[in-house]
Amino acid sequence: MNSNRPGMNWLGSLAVLCVLIALWWTASNAGWVSRVFLPTPQATFASLLEELNLSGDSGNGELLAFTQATVGRMVQGWLLASLFGVVLGAAIGVSPAVRAWVQPTLEFIRPLPASALLPLAISIFGLNPSMVLFVVAFGAMWPVLLATVHGFAAVEPRLAEVARCLQMSRAAYIWKMGLPNAMPDILASMRLALTIALIVAVVGEMIASQSGLDQAILLAARAFRASDLFAGIVLLGLIGFVSNALLAFAEKRLLRWQQP
Secondary structure, three states, X not given: OHHHHHHHHHHHHHHHHHHHHHHHHHHXXXXXXXXXXXXXHHHHHHHHHHHOOOOOOOOOOHXXXXXXXXXXXXXXXXXXXXXXXXXXXXXXXXXXHHHHHHHXXXXXXXXXXXXXXXXXXXXXXXXXXXXXXXXXXXXXXXXXXXXXXXXXXXXXXXXXXXXHHOOOOHHHHHHHHHHHHHHHHHHHHHHHHHHHHHHHHHHHHHHHOOOOHHHHHHHHHHXXXXXXXXXXXXXXXXXXXXXXXXXXXXXXXXXXXXXX
């Protein structure tokens, strides 16, 4: 029965998606909502293919360029956030004294939304891609940083005693004991950080007027091109879904040693 559960979950998720699309199709085709504001699913799909230049017609393919810009910022910011989050988290989590000193400051800074730092980032970097990258990395770093600190703090105390008896260096202890123990927390937090990176990248593009999916969505909204607007929204959802699925697969592969 357990072996069939993943398949049943996929079937259930697909059924929910089909129901939502059916409701969308009914609402738009039956005129419950004006098509000026709610296009049909088929019109949205046609716009998505055309704007991505996948339909074979003479579409401009601008949405593809906007998507590449947004995904590029998301991935770059996420990689920086993961790198700094793991390095700083390991440096803090490996020492109880440092954790005690730094934890209040982390708890003070952590709740700050990344969007609140946009004025500061603009004053430092100006309205340019570097500003958006900084905000994305800052916003996405916190889940990884806190998860890494927690993973290192949760190392079995007897392992620390064994490391001292073996006279292991701090670097060897981090690599051989701390990091494997913290890896499940780190990988889970990196999935969350990637979602945050996508959200902050879109918000940053809006504030800094940078080329990206947000610009495509805003232009479609101002021109009352509902199908293009919904195509951009659907594409954002697809990016989030695919990136999360890829990281979930990588996490499962990397943590095979934990499975019974």
